[in-house]
Amino acid sequence: MLWIGLFALVVAVGCAYLARAAHLRARAMESTEAVSAAELRALRTAAVEAGSAGYFRYRCELTGQAAPHKNGALRSELEGLECVWHRHRITRKYEETYRDGKGNRRRRTRTETMSEHSSPTAFFVQDATGRTVVRPGGAEVVGAEKVLDRFDPHQGGGGGRLRIGPVSLDLGRREGTIGFQREEWIVRPGSRFYVHGEAADADGRLAVTAPAEGGVFVMSVKSEAELLRGENTRVAGFGVAAGLAAVGGCVALVLALVG
Template sequence: MIAPVVVFVIGLGLLGWGFFRQRKRDVMDATPTLTCAEIAAGAQPVTCEVKGAATPGPRGAVRAPFSGHECVWYRAKVTVRYEHHEYRDGKRHTTTRERTVHDDTCPVPFGVQDGTGQILVLHEGASLDGASQSVERYEPAGQNVNLFGLNLRVNFSNVKGHRYQEWIVPPGQPMYVLGAAGVQDRQLTMRRPDGSPFIISAISEEQLSKRLRIEMYIGYIGGGVVIAGGLIWLAIKALHG
């Protein structure tokens, strides 16, 4: 019975993923777009959308750790690929696995300039959609050794190599941000709203909405197909039980 349970869990996971994609899209459709000037004129904090160009925050631009590119935001990730050994039935089995050993985002807030003013995005580790990938590199482990004129790669550990990935948002990148906006210490800020998605995107609202719609259908249709397949499987097993 373990296999049918796994199938149903996968199906429910896909349905849940589709639901959260739909919820995110519905929130975008229902949230008003305001300019920085309109936010500044308001007396109370408000959940809204802001569209503009990415600009450095009060601390200035930052340098991405792997590429060294100037940016306002980055994500740097390192994955190790290694051989895993285990013994079953008196035999040694070797599989290649991967594990993330470093996954860091820029802690410095950045601004969004829309022509009427600038708002500071306090992302605090929130995910960012559509950032440009600036590094995609795999470095095999070990050292190059020249032996009798032959270049060989020598590696005595179970580590096979490291994969380096980096994503950045350069200054001037068009941005779409949905969050709780208000004035803090005489500075317009946007942060994670209570009970609502915090959306930070380097692609337009229209592009993001289209992508969320596709992902929503994938989740709903895929989840329905997986669960239906599981029910059919159980029915066949019951008939031949």
């Protein structure tokens, strides 16, 4: 009973943390000014004229359509689809032998991520007044279109290496492989796009990216209203879970101490 109580309290702390994180994201989006591409350029121009070129920092959010950067559209790594952003994940499913608490040999199925990558290439968010560069870094895009979700049984062979499209995986001495799950997400040119982050010109070029000193950075094909509904739902859900787990944990600890 003691361990059950302690575990429940750990769960309560975790749920409380997730509820607080969702609350902070929601409040950050609600309190940040939405600007157009032209308004953002005007703010940066005023900063340059005031002698602050290279030091411009402005928390903002923009809405428009995703458009390829100057070098043209990208191609997703697994499906080869035209996009402005892509992400993939390849997961290995395998069986392994282990010994249980009584020393008996047993088999279990597990997974490990073999390859995961998000494109860091900059692209534009374009509205009626112009376009703004967005630098995604390694961040994900909320609601990105999932264009691949397939499991392929492992056929063996390959000499310790497996090639899936342009991705080469080093299997090494891994044994018991059942197969590989392939997943890929993209943002197509022309998709509705929302970004919440920090506009800066540290390298002399204006772009929106993750805040340099930490903070909320959100890229999404969903609208701000949809994102806020989701965050508020998470706040309520995790908050209730945290409260129930805390009460249950305290009850279990009391029973363990008086039992």
